[in-house]
Structure formats: C-alpha cells, structure tokens
Amino acid sequence: MLLGIYGWIVFLVLFGVFVFLGFYGSRWRRADLSTLHEWALAGRRLGILLAWFLIGADLYTAYTFIAVPELAYTSGGLAFFAIPYVAITFPIALLTMSRLWTVSRNKGYVTAADFVRDRFNSGTLAILIALTGVVAELPYIALQIVGMEAALDVMLYGYFSSIHLVSEISLIIAFIILAAFTFTSGLRGATLTAIFKDAVIYSSLIILLAVVFLTNPHAFSQALASDPKALTLPPVASSAFLSLAIGSAIALYLYPHAVNGSLSADSRQNLRWATSLLPLYGVGLAFITLLGILIYAFPSALNVIKLFGSSGALLVVPTLVVQELPAPVAGFALLGIFIGGLVPAAIMAIASANLLTRNVVKEFKRDMSPKGEATLSKWLSAVIKFIALAFVFAISAEFSIELQLLGGIIILQTTPAVFLGLYTKWFNKYGLIAGWVAGMFSGVYLTLVANHFGLLKSSTYAIPGIGPVYIGLTSLAINVVVAIVGTLMAIALGYKTQSEVKEEELQKLM
Amino acid sequence: MKLRYIIAGILFVIPLVYYLPLPLYNRVNPELGGLSxxxxxxxxxxxxxxxxxxxxxxxLRG
Structure with missing residues (x-):
C-alpha cells in the first residue's frame, strides 16, 4: 500500500470538517436562501479576500494538480502554456468583468446570458449562449472527477484488489454529500469550503516543495538531465504553446462558474482588487506544473507511476505526495487534491444550473416566481453533477487536459456576444447567431478531424504556414468573421438592434 | 478619453507583450537553481x- 493508516485517518477527519463547513454555509451570513441571488451569488456580498478565494478556487482545480503536471510529465515545456494563460486571463477579466458586474447590479442579472438577452434583444441568442455554457462546463466538471479519482487510486492502492470499483463507489458517495450541501448552502457553502481547500493546498504545496528540495537540492538539474526533452520548448510546438495560452486566457472568464464568482463580489473596485491579485495563484500553479518534471529526479516515485501503467501519468502529484511525505501529511495533501476537484465541481454545477433556469426554462415559462427559480436551480445543480459523473464513466481521453481544452473550444464561441457585447452593441443578433453556428460547427469538426474521429488526444489543428494551432482560437476567428459579415448584411437589409442596455448602465451604478 | 484610462490600458497589455516573444525566452541559459x-x-x-x-x-478607482 502507498498511504499508511494514519494518512487515511487524517484524510477522513478532514473530510468530515469539509462536510461540516459545506453545511454550515447555510447559516453563515444568514439570509433567505430561497432566492436565487442569495443561494447562487451568496447575496453579492463577497469582499476582496472572499472573492479572491472563491474565484481562485476555480484556478486551483484538478486542472492544476492533475492535468497540467500530467502534460509536463509527458510533454515537458508545452505544459507551461498554463503560465501565460493565467497571466493574460486576469487583465482580460478586469476589463470585462467589472463592466458585467456593474450592468448586472443595475439590472439584476445573474448570468452572462441574462446580459446578452437584453443587449441584443434576443431570447434565442440568450438560449444559445446559456446552453453553450452548460455544455462547455460538463467536460470541465468531468476533469475534476478524473482528478478526484487519481487521488483515490493512490490511496486505495494495496488495500483493495479492484481499485476501480471502490473508487467509483467512493466518488458516488462524495457526490451525494456534495449535492446535499450545495442544495442547502449554495455558493456560501462553496465559498467556505474553497477557503478550507486553498489553505490545505497552499500548506501542502509548501511542505512538499520544502521536502523535495531538502532531500534533493539539485532536483531541477537532475530532473532536466534525465528528461532532456523538457529543457525548453521544441520550436515546432511554439504555435501550439502560444495559441493554447491565448485561447485558454480568453476562455476562462466566459465559463459560467467564473462569471458567477465575479458577480458575487460586493463592489466593482473590490472585484478589481481581487482580480489583480489572482495572478499570484499562478505562482503555485507554476510550481505544481514543475512537479511533472521534478519527478524525473525521484526514481522511487517514477517506479510507482509505472505500476499504474497507461494511467500513471495522471498520478504525478499524488505519487510524489505519498512517496516523499510522512503518512499523516500525505493524507492531508491528498485531501487537498480530492476536495480540489470537489469544490470547483460544486461551483460549476451551481453556475450551470442558473443558466438552465434563468435563460432556458424561464424563456418558456415567463411567470416563474423568484422562489421557483431558486428551487429549480437547486435541483438542476444536483442533476448536473450526476450527468458529469456519468460522462466520466462513459468517456475517456488520452490526456486529461484535453477535457478542459474541449470545454474551451466550446465556450470560446460565446466571446463575440459576451465580451465584445460588453464594449459594443454594433453586432446584430442574426449575425451573432450565424457566427456562433459557424464557430461551433468548425470547432467540433476540426476536433473530430484532429483526433481521427477517435479517442480525444489533441485539441490543435495544423494551419499551413503557421503550425499546430488551438482549435478554439481558429474557430473563434471563423465565428468573428461570420458575425461581422452577418451584421453587415443585416444592416444592409435594414435591421436595427434595439439594445435594452444603455452605455451608462455598463459604466456606473444607477 | 482620460489619460488614466489610457495608462491603465497600457498596463493591462504588458503581460501579453511579456509572453508573446516566445523565441526570446525559449532557451536554457541563464539557469536559475538548475531551472532553464x-x-x-x-x-x-x-x-x-x-x-x-x-x-x-x-x-481605475473612483
């Protein structure tokens, strides 16, 4: 076995604390949780620190602990595209989310699709944007589950003959608990558990790095000597590196959970402060990424990874944790990885449920009461979690990061309506819909072609003269061109956009 | 457009400018603690x- 019994005890006790905090959220800053903005946006009352933790919780996810180190382990320097990604995403966030926050406070919006509906005066466009958000969120939630499974696989190794079955049952139990506290506490429970999760993760990371460098001060040079492909980025991968970074950077704040986190801030300036400080989270991400390279300096950990065969690369961080740390500390760190998947999954499910309620169901059932909206969202957030769980049991990707990149290809197609819409009302709704259709179809088609209609293992497609480029960015370019041409045609035909959002409503509180 | 908005805009573009010239930083030396x-x-x-x-x-405050 890889994790001793004391590690298990620490893990289970802290999981108990996590569950308590999740339920305690309903009593924290007590309010009427039967309204959507209280349940789903924590009453829009999160200050700098809380907003920083909550939005940061979307960054320190299984993407960070499992997917990016896996890519570093298998492909070396390419994985570092995640660093420019987080550096560039926050300036974009600051320029877009402060306007979205302001208009949402003025008009009572809960989702980005609420804004699109009024901005371009189109229920159809709002439904498309909402469904895009929900679908894009599914592979991202699925990635969280893959990460939780990775932590469980290492923990269960040696205890059971069928690790797979036991880990699937454990996941289902964890999701039932998660669904129960999300239902009762909403974003409040997610915020409290996000603070707990990040505290566990920060301290684990510091301990792990301290141990790694104290036991082996030359870990970097040793690792790069035994894995020379990781010394720098192969020049052929340059276009993939930059396009993945820029595409991911544009995508992050289009995701429903990132919008949801931003709208829960208590003031526009506090949202700006929180966003400005978020690149610091990236420093932790960078060191976790480097663990995928550092592991080459630790032969005993490498041997453990080989025990797990083809799925071993997923286990870089959990393996280093159990091999290099004493059992109780390892249990503590593994809990961090486990709830590092669980908390973001909860936030993502809440945000998806809001979209389905506000922008799809309500579109057909205009007379829904505020209480009815909240109740429906609560149930939908539970259903979405289990759909994502089924998604994981059903689909497989060669590299887990492809799940997140697939989500990115989908969500990027909402860029013109949401991000450009925050700055201009020039676009016509039919033009935007045509652009969305072109972007979505080209994105899906290029993804299928790039993977030869089989197992998901690539999200880049080679463009002659440039090299491999992230499909999300290519299809976004197609989307924007079609939206512009479509809008010009609509203008020529005499269509005018009747925007219900005034410019000053985007700039200051009315 | 006020001057402070223009300066803020330039500040927000700096990260992109920092990371775009990949060939300039895609190299091994100078190393720092063994890291490329x-x-x-x-x-x-x-x-x-x-x-x-x-x-x-x-x-942007205010």
Whole structure:
C-alpha cells in the first residue's frame, strides 16, 4: 500500500470538517436562501479576500494538480502554456468583468446570458449562449472527477484488489454529500469550503516543495538531465504553446462558474482588487506544473507511476505526495487534491444550473416566481453533477487536459456576444447567431478531424504556414468573421438592434 | 478619453507583450537553481503581471 493508516485517518477527519463547513454555509451570513441571488451569488456580498478565494478556487482545480503536471510529465515545456494563460486571463477579466458586474447590479442579472438577452434583444441568442455554457462546463466538471479519482487510486492502492470499483463507489458517495450541501448552502457553502481547500493546498504545496528540495537540492538539474526533452520548448510546438495560452486566457472568464464568482463580489473596485491579485495563484500553479518534471529526479516515485501503467501519468502529484511525505501529511495533501476537484465541481454545477433556469426554462415559462427559480436551480445543480459523473464513466481521453481544452473550444464561441457585447452593441443578433453556428460547427469538426474521429488526444489543428494551432482560437476567428459579415448584411437589409442596455448602465451604478 | 484610462490600458497589455516573444525566452541559459530560463522567466512574469494589474486597478478607482 502507498498511504499508511494514519494518512487515511487524517484524510477522513478532514473530510468530515469539509462536510461540516459545506453545511454550515447555510447559516453563515444568514439570509433567505430561497432566492436565487442569495443561494447562487451568496447575496453579492463577497469582499476582496472572499472573492479572491472563491474565484481562485476555480484556478486551483484538478486542472492544476492533475492535468497540467500530467502534460509536463509527458510533454515537458508545452505544459507551461498554463503560465501565460493565467497571466493574460486576469487583465482580460478586469476589463470585462467589472463592466458585467456593474450592468448586472443595475439590472439584476445573474448570468452572462441574462446580459446578452437584453443587449441584443434576443431570447434565442440568450438560449444559445446559456446552453453553450452548460455544455462547455460538463467536460470541465468531468476533469475534476478524473482528478478526484487519481487521488483515490493512490490511496486505495494495496488495500483493495479492484481499485476501480471502490473508487467509483467512493466518488458516488462524495457526490451525494456534495449535492446535499450545495442544495442547502449554495455558493456560501462553496465559498467556505474553497477557503478550507486553498489553505490545505497552499500548506501542502509548501511542505512538499520544502521536502523535495531538502532531500534533493539539485532536483531541477537532475530532473532536466534525465528528461532532456523538457529543457525548453521544441520550436515546432511554439504555435501550439502560444495559441493554447491565448485561447485558454480568453476562455476562462466566459465559463459560467467564473462569471458567477465575479458577480458575487460586493463592489466593482473590490472585484478589481481581487482580480489583480489572482495572478499570484499562478505562482503555485507554476510550481505544481514543475512537479511533472521534478519527478524525473525521484526514481522511487517514477517506479510507482509505472505500476499504474497507461494511467500513471495522471498520478504525478499524488505519487510524489505519498512517496516523499510522512503518512499523516500525505493524507492531508491528498485531501487537498480530492476536495480540489470537489469544490470547483460544486461551483460549476451551481453556475450551470442558473443558466438552465434563468435563460432556458424561464424563456418558456415567463411567470416563474423568484422562489421557483431558486428551487429549480437547486435541483438542476444536483442533476448536473450526476450527468458529469456519468460522462466520466462513459468517456475517456488520452490526456486529461484535453477535457478542459474541449470545454474551451466550446465556450470560446460565446466571446463575440459576451465580451465584445460588453464594449459594443454594433453586432446584430442574426449575425451573432450565424457566427456562433459557424464557430461551433468548425470547432467540433476540426476536433473530430484532429483526433481521427477517435479517442480525444489533441485539441490543435495544423494551419499551413503557421503550425499546430488551438482549435478554439481558429474557430473563434471563423465565428468573428461570420458575425461581422452577418451584421453587415443585416444592416444592409435594414435591421436595427434595439439594445435594452444603455452605455451608462455598463459604466456606473444607477 | 482620460489619460488614466489610457495608462491603465497600457498596463493591462504588458503581460501579453511579456509572453508573446516566445523565441526570446525559449532557451536554457541563464539557469536559475538548475531551472532553464524558459521556466523562470515565465514565473517572474506572474509577479510582473500582479504589479501592473494592481497599478491598473489603482488608476481605475473612483
């Protein structure tokens, strides 16, 4: 076995604390949780620190602990595209989310699709944007589950003959608990558990790095000597590196959970402060990424990874944790990885449920009461979690990061309506819909072609003269061109956009 | 357009400018503690980004 019994005890006790905090959220800053903005946006009352933790919780996810180190382990320097990604995403966030926050406070919006509906005066466009958000969120939630499974696989190794079955049952139990506290506490429970999760993760990371460098001060040079492909980025991968970074950077704040986190801030300036400080989270991400390279300096950990065969690369961080740390500390760190998947999954499910309620169901059932909206969202957030769980049991990707990149290809197609819409009302709704259709179809088609209609293992497609480029960015370019041409045609035909959002409503509180 | 908005805009573009010239930082030397320049240049960029963003947020205040 890889994790001793004391590690298990620490893990289970802290999981108990996590569950308590999740339920305690309903009593924290007590309010009427039967309204959507209280349940789903924590009453829009999160200050700098809380907003920083909550939005940061979307960054320190299984993407960070499992997917990016896996890519570093298998492909070396390419994985570092995640660093420019987080550096560039926050300036974009600051320029877009402060306007979205302001208009949402003025008009009572809960989702980005609420804004699109009024901005371009189109229920159809709002439904498309909402469904895009929900679908894009599914592979991202699925990635969280893959990460939780990775932590469980290492923990269960040696205890059971069928690790797979036991880990699937454990996941289902964890999701039932998660669904129960999300239902009762909403974003409040997610915020409290996000603070707990990040505290566990920060301290684990510091301990792990301290141990790694104290036991082996030359870990970097040793690792790069035994894995020379990781010394720098192969020049052929340059276009993939930059396009993945820029595409991911544009995508992050289009995701429903990132919008949801931003709208829960208590003031526009506090949202700006929180966003400005978020690149610091990236420093932790960078060191976790480097663990995928550092592991080459630790032969005993490498041997453990080989025990797990083809799925071993997923286990870089959990393996280093159990091999290099004493059992109780390892249990503590593994809990961090486990709830590092669980908390973001909860936030993502809440945000998806809001979209389905506000922008799809309500579109057909205009007379829904505020209480009815909240109740429906609560149930939908539970259903979405289990759909994502089924998604994981059903689909497989060669590299887990492809799940997140697939989500990115989908969500990027909402860029013109949401991000450009925050700055201009020039676009016509039919033009935007045509652009969305072109972007979505080209994105899906290029993804299928790039993977030869089989197992998901690539999200880049080679463009002659440039090299491999992230499909999300290519299809976004197609989307924007079609939206512009479509809008010009609509203008020529005499269509005018009747925007219900005034410019000053985007700039200051009315 | 007020001057402070223009300066804030420039500050927000700095991270992109920092990371775009990939061939300039995609190399091994100078190493830092055994780590290639490629990696630590990018980590330093996160600190640069934080500083430019905080300054930008300061300019937008009010």
């Amino acid at each position: 320049f490629f990696y630590w240049y990018q980590i330093v960029g996160l600190l640069v980004t934080t500083v430019t963003m905080v300054l930008g947020a300061l300019l």
